Amino acid sequence: MTHLNSLLTFRLIAFIIFISSLASIITALIMQHMFEMEPCPLCITQRLFVMGAGGIAFIAFLHNPLARLLKCGYAAIGLALSLIGGGVSARHVWLQSLPEDQAPACGPGLEYMFDTFPLMEALTLLFKGDGNCADVVWSFLGLSIPGWTLVLFGVFAVGFIVQVTRKNT
Numbered sequence: 001m002t003h004l005n006s007l008l009t010f011r012l013i014a015f016i017i018f019i020s021s022l023a024s025i026i027t028a029l030i031m032q033h034m035f036e037m038e039p040c041p042l043c044i045t046q047r048l049f050v051m052g053a054g055g056i057a058f059i060a061f062l063h064n065p066l067a068r069l070l071k072c073g074y075a076a077i078g079l080a081l082s083l084i085g086g087g088v089s090a091r092h093v094w095l096q097s098l099p100e101d102q103a104p105a106c107g108p109g110l111e112y113m114f115d116t117f118p119l120m121e122a123l124t125l126l127f128k129g130d131g132n133c134a135d136v137v138w139s140f141l142g143l144s145i146p147g148w149t150l151v152l153f154g155v156f157a158v159g160f161i162v163q164v165t166r167k168n169t
Contacts, residue, residue, distance in 0.1 A: 010071055010166075013159045014061035017078070021054025024152055031145075037137050042092040046149045049085025053078050053156050075163035082160060086153035092146035 028047055031037045039047070060074035114122045140148065 011064050014057040017057035017159050018054050021050050045088050053081040072164050075160040079160035082153045082156040089146045089150035
């Protein structure tokens, strides 16, 4: 186990998280633009949290701080973004599991919500989801896109937790 601990350095974990987030965003953009799978508001929100966690990991990788406090700071921010993003993904998976008659009605687009409503009301509408959020347009091994994004956030969270809890970072 100590050999694995020495291989999984702070920088390597940060790099893996960054590359995973980059691959996820590229995949989402390919699905959107090449396969014409339009993202719903919750999908866009999940993308923002994937980019946030990946961005923090990239900055941590580039900075490679020597001070444990800074390493823990990067990891704590990344963990918070991963947990919030995972919560959005879990909500999305839950909406997709509802029977069709219980799914929320289609609502306004993301841009319209933030242009028209005050911030808190727009966020409330966003997290309620809408009929588009309940549609499963693609799945692999029984998991929809939000399901796989939830798995990704779980992997990110484990990586950030490892960075915080390791004694020899």
